[in-house]
Amino acid sequence: KFAIFNGEIIERSEAKVDVEDRGYQFGDGVYEVIRVYNGKMFTLKEHLDRFVRSSDSIGITLPYTSEHLTEMLGELIIKNKLHVGIIYMQITRGIAPRNHAFPTGNVVPNLVAYTKELTRPLESLKTGVKTILTEDIRWLRCDIKSLNLLGNILAKQKASEAGCFEAIQHRGNEVTEGSSSNIYIVKNGVLITHESNHFILKGISKDVILQACSQNGIPHEERTFSLEELEQADEVFLSSTTTEVMPIVEMDGNQVSGGAIGPITKKLQELFNQEIEKQCGK
Ligand code: PMP
Incomplete structure (x- = not known):
């Protein structure tokens, strides 16, 4: 190679x-x-x-x-x-x-x-992944895609040791992002995700998802949301370049949306696939 x-x-x-x-x-x-x-x-x-x-x-x-x-x-x-x-x-x-x-x-x-x-994670995209919650201990320029990833690595290792795919980080009561992904909740049909400021990385997949929302009339807000909102969400998912629109079915051992994949998550998976096909062909 x-x-x-x-x-x-x-x-x-x-x-x-x-x-x-x-x-x-x-x-x-x-x-x-x-x-x-x-x-x-x-x-x-x-x-x-x-x-x-x-x-x-x-x-x-x-x-x-x-x-x-x-x-x-x-x-x-x-x-x-x-x-x-x-x-x-x-x-x-x-x-x-x-x-x-x-x-x-x-x-x-x-x-x-x-x-x-690296193949697409087709199986997990159907079944969803498990996550843990952990305090975000990283620096205050998470908008820079820096090689310094110790905070992210320690969070991911904690998830891995718990048999989970990802760690959802929070600063105090506010949810920021995953160790290598952005985090979304859906409540009463509205998609909510952290605004792109210095607390998170402005994901490219996040941009694709928010654009798909705009173009398809899916209500969405970019704002901080709390741990309570996360726990009470109808749907939770994460996104990244390698994992696309990945449903979250468990957080700290508690089931999300009955362990099934919610309708908005599913719709966004379809729209994400369409964008892949548009740019890269079938
Ligand atoms: N946040 C962090 C900390 C990440 O490492 C990643 C993966 N690059 C993301 C978010 C998602 O970004 P993208 O959609 O551009 O892969």
Whole structure:
């Protein structure tokens, strides 16, 4: 398999970083995960825009234009013969003697991308997943898709040890997001999800879902909601690039909507599928 390594496509096994890469030492970088269906990239522009935004917000200037990145990623998919899967792409501030402050002089950012085959989670999309609740202990710039994921990792590990798929995080009484997903509730036919501010990552799947709501007359609100609202919701689901519109059927051992998948969740799964077909074909 091949990888993009600083502007070139090389054998993945040849792609090696120095021990003083700032991503390795500090998590000083940002990343994206892009879905590939049918050999085509889904919501590519949105991912590249977010990649630029994340980089900008920590003062890393991308050494390539979005057009150049698009070309390289397309070539990588072809070389790796990727049909259904993901592209992982990250950029770090580069290699420099260890020092917290940004390096001065000509340090070039390190960009890496590789592909992974990953089928759609078709079974879970039908049956739903179990979750736990956990306090959100992360920093206050969760809008940046940073390589620093310790808070997210600890939350996911807690879920994993409880035999669950995801941890729903909350700051005090307010629900924020999953460890690697956005969270939605439905109450009396209205979809509610946290507004996209510095407390959560502005999910690309979230954008697809909210746009589908707008276009199909599904009432929706972007606002914070409480743990009580979560517990009393008619439907709960999560979304992410890899998991799409994923129903939640259990939270901390308590069944959600009788363990079945609610009508709005189901409708949004259909609309999400339509968007995939529109962009990537059948
Ligand atoms: N929040 C967090 C913390 C995430 O890691 C992810 C996955 N990238 C998401 C939300 C969902 O974002 P997206 O729909 O762009 O994958």
